[in-house]
Amino acid sequence: MIIFIYILIGIAIFSLYRLVIGPTIQNRLVxxxxxxxxxxxxxxxxxxxxxxxxxxxxxIAFLLLDFIGIIVFTKYLGKEEIK
Amino acid sequence: xxxxxxxxxxxxxxxxxxxxLFAALGLYxxxxxxxxxxxxxxxxxxxxxxxxLGLVLRSGISTLSAKILVLILLIFILTPVISxxxxxxAHLQGKTPIVPFASYPKEEYExxxxxxx
Numbered sequence: 001m002i003i004f005i006y007i008l009i010g011i012a013i014f015s016l017y018r019l020v021i022g023p024t025i026q027n028r029l030v031x032x033x034x035x036x037x038x039x040x041x042x043x044x045x046x047x048x049x050x051x052x053x054x055x056x057x058x059x060i061a062f063l064l065l066d067f068i069g070i071i072v073f074t075k076y077l078g079k080e081e082i083k
Numbered sequence: 084x085x086x087x088x089x090x091x092x093x094x095x096x097x098x099x100x101x102x103x104l105f106a107a108l109g110l111y112x113x114x115x116x117x118x119x120x121x122x123x124x125x126x127x128x129x130x131x132x133x134x135x136l137g138l139v140l141r142s143g144i145s146t147l148s149a150k151i152l153v154l155i156l157l158i159f160i161l162t163p164v165i166s167x168x169x170x171x172x173a174h175l176q177g178k179t180p181i182v183p184f185a186s187y188p189k190e191e192y193e194x195x196x197x198x199x200x
Contacts, residue, residue, distance in 0.1 A: 004096055004097075004100060004134070007100050007104075008100065008103070011100075011103055011104055011107045014104075014107045014108075014111065015106075015107040015110050015111070015123075017111055018110050018111060018119070024116065024173075024178075026116050026169050026172060026173045026176075026178075027116055027119060029169050030110065030116070030119050030120055030123055030124065030169060031110060031123075033124065033127075033162070033165050033166075033169075034106065034107070034110060034123050034124070034127050037127050037128070037131050037158070037162065038103065038127075038131075040131065040154070040158070041103075041131050041134050041135065044134075044135055044138055044151060044154060045134070045138065047147065048138050048141065048142050048147060048151075051147075053146065053147060053150070056147065056150045056151065056154065057150075059154060060150070060153065060154055060157065063154070063157055063158065063161060064157070064161075066165075067161045067164070067165060070165050070168065070169070071164070071165070071168050074168040074169055074171065074172040075168075075172075077172040077175075077176065
């Protein structure tokens with residue numbers, strides 16, 4: 001069960017490449033949302049493994065926070081071009 | 084019964100890990116923002132839902148599995164909305180995709196793709 005956490009951390013580091021040298025902001029946002037989904041899955045696996053309900057609440061709140069942040073950021077990017 | 088269920092949950096979780104690895108590979112490899120969205124976000128949503136479903140199978144009927152079902156529902160709703168918002172902002176900034184739109188006639192489509200290549 002713990003090996004899945006290590007595999008997912010490796011995948012997150014592998015997609016961190018696009019976050020660092022993405023050419024535009026949208027590429028970085030795609031990588032950021034991908035990494036946040038991976039982080040949510042890691043928290044859920046950790047919570048099931050150690051029978052701790054606290055991390056599931058953290059993962060649900062993290063998903064909502066990530067959603068709101070990216071929606072606000074993309075609204076800002078779209079409006080900047082319309083002017 | 085229990086051993087079979089546990090084996091099946093391990094199998095489905097490793098399947099989801101392979102799917103998420105393919106998502107990261109597409110994010111690394113594809114040339115355009117729209118192709119990266121096409122590869123990354125849908126595949127990531129499916130992989131995360133499959134891994135969480137394996138966790139539900141492993142956890143049995145309890146409060147933890149109910150919360151994980153809520154998490155699956157939220158991922159199923161919210162992640163495509165994020166993808167759509169990113170694609171909309173890229174479109175409003177005037178970025179055109181490398182591969183032209185599929186609403187072109189067939190010959191012109193193939194010609195355009197070969198010419199850009």
